[in-house]
Amino acid sequence: xxxxxxxxxxxVQPGGSLRLSCTVSGLPFSGNSMNWVRQAPGKGLEYISxxxxxxxxxxxxxxxxxRFTVSRDNAKNLLYLQMNSLRDEDTAVYxxxxxxxxxxxxxxxxxxxxxx
Amino acid sequence: DIQMTQSPSSLSASVxxxxxxICRASQxxxxxxxxxxxxxxxxxxxxxYSTSILQSGVPSKFSxxxxxxxxxxxxxxxxxxxxxTYYCQQSSSAPYTFGQGTKLEIK
Numbered sequence: 001x002x003x004x005x006x007x008x009x010x011x012v013q014p015g016g017s018l019r020l021s022c023t024v025s026g027l028p029f030s031g032n033s034m035n036w037v038r039q040a041p042g043k044g045l046e047y048i049s050x051x052x053x054x055x056x057x058x059x060x061x062x063x064x065x066x067r068f069t070v071s072r073d074n075a076k077n078l079l080y081l082q083m084n085s086l087r088d089e090d091t092a093v094y095x096x097x098x099x100x101x102x103x104x105x106x107x108x109x110x111x112x113x114x115x116x
Numbered sequence: 117d118i119q120m121t122q123s124p125s126s127l128s129a130s131v132x133x134x135x136x137x138i139c140r141a142s143q144x145x146x147x148x149x150x151x152x153x154x155x156x157x158x159x160x161x162x163x164x165y166s167t168s169i170l171q172s173g174v175p176s177k178f179s180x181x182x183x184x185x186x187x188x189x190x191x192x193x194x195x196x197x198x199x200x201t202y203y204c205q206q207s208s209s210a211p212y213t214f215g216q217g218t219k220l221e222i223k
Contacts, residue, residue, distance in 0.1 A: 035212070037214075044201075044203065044214065044215075044216045044217040045152075045154070045160060045203050045205075045214045045217070046214065047205070047211050047212050047213050047214055048211070049211070050210040050211060050212065059210035059211050060211060061117065061211045061213070062117055095159060097159075100210075100212065101150075101205075101207035101210070101212040102150060102162060102165050102207060103150075103152070103160070103162060103205075104162050104171065106159035106160060107159070108159065109159065
């Protein structure tokens with residue numbers, strides 16, 4: 001069974017930073033691209049980041065480009081999202097999902113709240 | 117980035133009805149269009165990929181069609197468990213953007 005478990009969410013002030021992690025089991029992690037998707041409270045899904053299986057290629061939504069960085073550790077089956085210069089509008093549940101781009105497996109999400 | 121636009125944003129229907137949701141891409145995505153269903157408090161579930169291929173375990177009441185920039189999701193014989201929010205997503209080029217969603221509600 002594929003399992004994705006996000007962690008690292010919480011309350012952060014505007015302008016602050018946070019790093020999310022996603023632990024993956026039940027699938028060949030190093031052979032699959034990975035994705036981050038977020039959902040603001042009461043809003044729709046927003047695809048924010050992709051990383052290739054080897055970690056050499058990444059892409060970002062315009063809304064987070066230059067502020068967020070996706071990375072992965074294939075030896076530890078871990079996916080990361082480093083979020084800097086956080087804004088109020090980054091408040092959302094953040095999901096990791098795989099395998100990209102067909103998102104058949106999702107984590108339960110981790111809530112990030114940006115507020116002073 | 118490719119922009120995805122769904123219509124309508126919300127839809128009211130009755131049990132037993134057939135409904136259609138439209139998704140339009142800002143540029144051609146050939147056949148690379150996927151549909152997801154999301155229920156409150158739950159992660160999304162992939163229903164259809166590559167325009168018309170049903171994900172394993174998804175009932176045949178769901179169907180998809182289209183190509184290029186215009187796509188549809190049709191759900192026949194609505195049942196109570198089908199009332200949810202539906203999203204299209206393009207998988208032609210990263211970032212793999214979603215439409216804004218269509219909330220299907222019981223009339």
